[in-house]
Amino acid sequence: MAEARPRPAPGGFTGSESGGTGDRVKRRAGTVWGTLLGGMAWAFGTSVPQETAFPSGLAARYPGDAGIGGDPAVLFHDDFETGEVGGKWDEVYIRRLRGAAVQEPALVPETDPGIARGARSARARLHKESHEDVSLFKRFRPGFDELYMRHYVRYGPDYGSHGHGGSMFKADWGRGGFRGAGKAPDGDKFFWGTLEPICRPDCGWGPPGALIFYAYWWKMKPDGRGNHWGNWFQPQPAFVPPLQTWLCVEWRVRANAPGREDGELDCWIDGRKAGEFRGIEWRSAETLKINQVGLTLWLEPASYERAGGGTTRTVWYDDVVVATRYIGPKAVRRP
Numbered sequence: 001m002a003e004a005r006p007r008p009a010p011g012g013f014t015g016s017e018s019g020g021t022g023d024r025v026k027r028r029a030g031t032v033w034g035t036l037l038g039g040m041a042w043a044f045g046t047s048v049p050q051e052t053a054f055p056s057g058l059a060a061r062y063p064g065d066a067g068i069g070g071d072p073a074v075l076f077h078d079d080f081e082t083g084e085v086g087g088k089w090d091e092v093y094i095r096r097l098r099g100a101a102v103q104e105p106a107l108v109p110e111t112d113p114g115i116a117r118g119a120r121s122a123r124a125r126l127h128k129e130s131h132e133d134v135s136l137f138k139r140f141r142p143g144f145d146e147l148y149m150r151h152y153v154r155y156g157p158d159y160g161s162h163g164h165g166g167s168m169f170k171a172d173w174g175r176g177g178f179r180g181a182g183k184a185p186d187g188d189k190f191f192w193g194t195l196e197p198i199c200r201p202d203c204g205w206g207p208p209g210a211l212i213f214y215a216y217w218w219k220m221k222p223d224g225r226g227n228h229w230g231n232w233f234q235p236q237p238a239f240v241p242p243l244q245t246w247l248c249v250e251w252r253v254r255a256n257a258p259g260r261e262d263g264e265l266d267c268w269i270d271g272r273k274a275g276e277f278r279g280i281e282w283r284s285a286e287t288l289k290i291n292q293v294g295l296t297l298w299l300e301p302a303s304y305e306r307a308g309g310g311t312t313r314t315v316w317y318d319d320v321v322v323a324t325r326y327i328g329p330k331a332v333r334r335p
Contacts (some may be wrong), residue, residue: 008148057328060148064333065319075147076138076322077249080122085109086136095133095299102296104130110316117152121318126162128301129310135194138322143171143289144278149294150250150327154316155197155208155243160308164214165297165315166196169253171283171290178216184228187218187284193233194296197306207308210238211249211274213265219281233265235275239301246318248329253290254306255282271329293322 043329062068069077078088085107086092086253094106105128109120151167170192172178177190185191193216197209213233220231241247248270256263263280296315299307321327 003060005271015044046067049259057326058323059275059328060331063331064332065321066333068321072325073325074321074323075140076320079118080109080120080318081118082120085122088138088146089136091135091137091165092138093135093137094131095298096131097129100130102127102130104312106131106134114318115154117318121152121154121316123314123316124295124297125315126297126299128304132300133296133298135298137292137294139292140322141291143291144324146251146252146254147293147322148250148325149293149320149322150248150329151320152246152248152318152330153241154246155241156312156314156316157243157297158310158312158314159208159243160310160313161197161199161207161209161303162297162299162307162313163298163303164194164196165313166194166211166214166295167249167251168192168194168292168294168296169251169290170292170294171255172289172292173287178303181280182227182229184218184222185216187281188288191215191217191282191288193217193253193265195249198232203238205238207243208241209292210271211235211267213251213267213275213277216278218284225324228262233275233277235267239269239274246316250327252326253282255288255290256280258284258286268328295320 058071058073059065059068062071065077065079065188068074075199092107104125107122110116111120115121126132138334147169149167149169171190173189177185178192179185193213195211195213198212198214199205199207199209204209205212212235214230215233216230220228222228231254250268252266254264261279261281263282265275265277265280267275297315299313304310319330
């Protein structure tokens with residue numbers, strides 16, 4: 001494990017809630033990820049040679065992703081081409097503001113041929129006067145010890161920074177496994193991480209920010225006051241996604257054997273290895289499995305000014321695949 005060092009929490013936000021209400025669009029209301037922010041964060045850095053790339057993955061067998069959902073290693077596939085956006089997920093969570101002055105659509109199909117990757121992509125948009133959270137969740141029971149998730153993402157021209165927003169994994173035994181912001185969870189009940197961009201102008205990370213993993217687990221590092229705010233796993237050199245450009249992002253998480261520091265975390269950008277982290281003791285019990293993934297976007301209204309101004313945050317998603325082995329970028333379908 002690389003040496004840990006303290007970093008300010010993303011965007012300097014406090015993680016206070018704005019008193020919004022959650023629309024239970026599908027199943028029960030999800031967690032408001034904004035409550036995980038605040039205080040100090042720890043960063044674990046790693047570097048991967050620029051020429052390092054993972055061998056071709058599952059997607060290479062399925063040009064255009066045609067039929068990829070039927071592969072035995074694939075657990076979930078959504079290209080957003082048909083049906084209700086979010087209809088394949090177990091939960092769509094939209095946290096609307098009380099007394100919202102604007103009724104802005106939060107999650108819609110994107111059909112503009114200048115933006116959509118196929119006939120359609122998914123567009124998620126926050127609005128300062130309408131809603132502060134748009135998240136999609138997919139659950140797997142009882143869960144897995146190792147999981148991969150690939151998706152494509154595009155950040156809009158209005159994207160300053162956010163409270164939280166990215167692709168996430170979670171291992172949660174339920175019944176209050178997460179103990180709250182600033183508290184390390186119990187090792188047999190919970191761990192969680194999100195691969196997301198973090199805006200840090202002092203580091204030269206302009207919008208949408210450099211990609212990092214922001215994580216909670218039982219062996220996370222405290223700040224100087226004994227609080228346990230989200231720790232960073234920071235790929236090095238830092239990578240800031242260009243706005244209005246599609247990017248293929250994939251992560252892998254492997255849980256440790258209880259009593260051993262052999263958990264792992266990796267990420268790839270456009271099929272090239274960008275981050276590799278080893279020696280992580282994610283859990284204390286083998287019964288705790290990785291059982292949820294998601295795409296999240298959150299920013300409370302009071303934080304827009306500190307997050308680059310504006311009134312909206314727009315992000316597009318497409319070609320999501322969750323599997324038990326490396327997936328890789330979508331292969332070109334030949335005519």
